[in-house]
Amino acid sequence: MLDDWIRAACAELGLDPADMHRDLILDVARDVAHGVARPAAPLTAYLMGLAVGRGTPVRDAAARLTEMAESWPGNPD
Secondary structure, three states: HHHHHHHHHHHHHHHHHHOOHHHHHHHHHHHHHHOOOOOOHHHHHHHHHHHHHOOHHHHHHHHHHHHHOOOOOOOOO
């Protein structure tokens, strides 16, 4: 069902599903949800999308955000 949604959402927005880094985005969202706060996960995914849209490589953005989440004050890890 998730893949169907992604394909349909990409079609609606005129995006290529091949550009979707599903697992990477979900990993970042998980790290942020656990290391910062649950509501920060979708907002961070949106910010990551903005950065990528402006030219930041997706893996660089993901690595920077994951590092931030892992070192965020109050992170239980």
